[in-house]
Amino acid sequence: MNSSTMIETQGLTKRYGAATALDAVTMTVPDGSIGLLGENGAGKTTLIKLLLGLLIPTEGSARVLGLDTSRDSLELRRRVGYMPEDECLPLDVTCMDFVTRMGMISGLPKSSSIQRTHDVLHLVGIGEERFRPLGTYSTGMKQKAKLAQALVHDPKLVLLDEPTVGMDPKGREEMLDLIKDIRQKMGLKVLVSTHLLGDVERICDSVIIIRGGQLVAQGTLKELLGELAESLHLRVAGPIETFVERLRKENLKIESVGNQLTIRYESDAVYELLMKTAAETGVQIRRMERETLTLEDFFVKLHAKEETDGVRA
């Protein structure tokens, strides 16, 4: 297995009686920050559990960080950190005690665990509160504590399930920056499972999309969303009608709704034309951008297409 692959699965299948939670998933995930996407009930949780070695596949296999998830599951979990989505912190224990204990269970000697707990709590932004019970923590701090226990044993890969859930905008910002740092500055590999596609666009390089237990898309954001659309979006101010008229005279395909214009892009020549016409008519172009496919557009299109193809949700 290539050393720069962090996850590799081969026909990975998990069935519970007649129900198939995961169906022959075969993929090679390169090192990096990966977004795991999928509708509720698509099989993401099953996949995560399989990758952590907590479930035995019905068929097929998976390798994470080069280790087989069934055979080497203990060793694997030593190298992986997991931050669950749901509430999971014991509220009657102090943060310091809890994270230290978790570190020791992952194999750290006591003194190292205490030291690393301090380091990791500073990293996530928990200060003096570390000596207070987790029950006194705000939602944002609880999320940080959850992240801390996933990092304390210096894992090579962290699995984060909805890391910003319940956090306010400032907390979300901090958490997203933290995840970027974890990937870029600390060099850890990251897998983020989330529904917030805007976040994925911000912190992930590639995505895996699961639907109905199957892998339906995989690749870097560039690969999947790459092409710039053929539309140019403008927001303008000033004598808009005159502006639009002049452009139409130049055979430009243009639609206008209020101060929002959509222009068909054919070549860079359109930019020159726009500036010239704006200068002549005294119009301000306050925003101009080639429309790109967002991850949400891609996701929704993917699922809509599958529905019309007769695949049940």
Added chain:
Amino acid sequence: MSVISVKGVSKWYGQVVAVSDISFELEPGVIGLLGPNGAGKTTLLKMLGGLLWPSKGEIQLFGQSIQNNAALYKKIGFCPEPDALYDFMTGQEFLELNAELLHLTDRKSAALKALEFVDLTKQKDKKISAYSRGMRQRTKLAQSLLHDPQLLLLDEPLKGADPTQRRAIIELVKKLSEAGKTVLVSSHVLYEVERMADSIILINRGRLVALGDFHAIRESMDGKPHKVLLNVSDPPKFGALLTERAVVSGVNVSPDGLVVEISDSDKFYGHLPKLAVESGVLVRKIVNLDDDLESIFKYLVK
């Protein structure tokens, strides 16, 4: 006449002041209610929904005082944040129960209509215990729509919803606004609020920090020059020209393009086309970097 009129409203619990002297008026449309955790948003929403009384001040909905005005409740739909559904019922049963509590005459059709609105028709006869999180969220939303209220108060309506459902709910909210309803949405995911809401209410520490169209709010932030990203064919040349003509107060060349700081928007945007033509530089992209809710939030909430 404004839909919501809040005058000098405060709410305190002993020494804790959850909401401190807030006043505003809201017109129909979608309004985003924003603020850090603990800022008082849920308290404010509950007061608007008639679930809590203000300690001081007055709240009027549709021109009438909300105090002890049962008839007014029929015009309000509240979708609370916590998940509180009866698992043992089916979706339709739950909605019909709520319809009964609302004294609706035709419960069945109200329930069916609400289910259709949130796209749960296919699963209406399944027990709620079997519902996914997104489906539970939509059931909660459906329950707030049963009596076709004029005012909707939605607390984190997208919680737990997957991307397709999120888009569906966002479209739903916009649809409601187009139907003339007033929708107040509280959420922490600002780039989603931007898509739904025309204006915002920002509160922090129980106080009103900002109100209105967020582009206008941004404009009115003196002392915070806008940062605009320009993708041009010759960044140094164009940057120099902009500086020379004093239409920008600062220029930075970044890997994504030219990032300029402007203190006078009209002056900058007014001169931009002329300077582009004059210098022969191709301008491919003009994007205001901090005209979004995230930036406004960051600046206003310390």
Added chain:
Amino acid sequence: MASAPKGVIYDQGYRPYDGRYGGRNYALWTMVWTDFQRAFGIGKSWKYKLAVGLLLFFMFLPALFLSFVILLLSSNAGAGGAFIKLPVNELLGTYFGWTNNWLLFLCAMIAADQLCNDRRYRVLPLYLARPIQNYDYLLAKSLAIFAALAIVCLLPSFSIYFVKFLKEENLGQVWDVYAQNFGLLLLTSGLYAVFYGAFAMAIASLTTSRGYATGGTILVGMLSGLIAVLLYSASKNQYTVLLDLSSVVGGLKNALFGITNSSIEEIFSPGSSAQTANLPPTLDPWVYGLVYVGIVIACISIVYSVYKREYK
């Protein structure tokens, strides 16, 4: 030529860990040790410490007092003399019976605290994601609870044993008696610990509230005794004694230490048989043994089935 002055800035960033990692056994030991400490109140609220402290006080103090008395008083002391002169096995066996109630309270508190909160706050997934087997969590808890209860049973009785040992006049002759009794002490402590531990864990598994678990365990324990007494006086059936949980393990203890109803008479009022007239006759030890095993297995099954669901 002077060299340039040196100044160094140290990177405050993330430090990777390059030490060694302990294995599964280390993890298990960590969990058992921290849970064991927690059972006695380390890292817990003052309320818990107070409650446990009081229970330990009531369990240890009589033993310490008795040991003191045995140690200091000569063999010909007055009223209490008969008790002190009892053979060591009867002394220990009887003392064990006295600590029953306190043990019930203690195991209720400990098991409730160990099990309920983690289920209430759903902490289990965080343990499962660690390099341990999925049953290790429960294994560690069981070992910790067992160890805590066993120590609490063993130490007070051991102090009595020890002073009896010291005061023994013809040690050479009764050496094997003392050796045997030491073994019995260990065995019985273990039996009590397993029994009360399993029982309390089973009840604690049925609820996520520590209060209900503690109260429930105590209630069931005491009710079982009450029901047994009532049924016995109504039916005089000797098997009704098996309904009382403390009698099941008590019966085993009596069999091991060789205590019969007559020896109980000797202790309380030598020569009078009135006290024991109403006591049910002791049953065959195997009966107690069988019921004991049955109850322990039932309790373990309850715990297992509850936690199996949690692992889904």
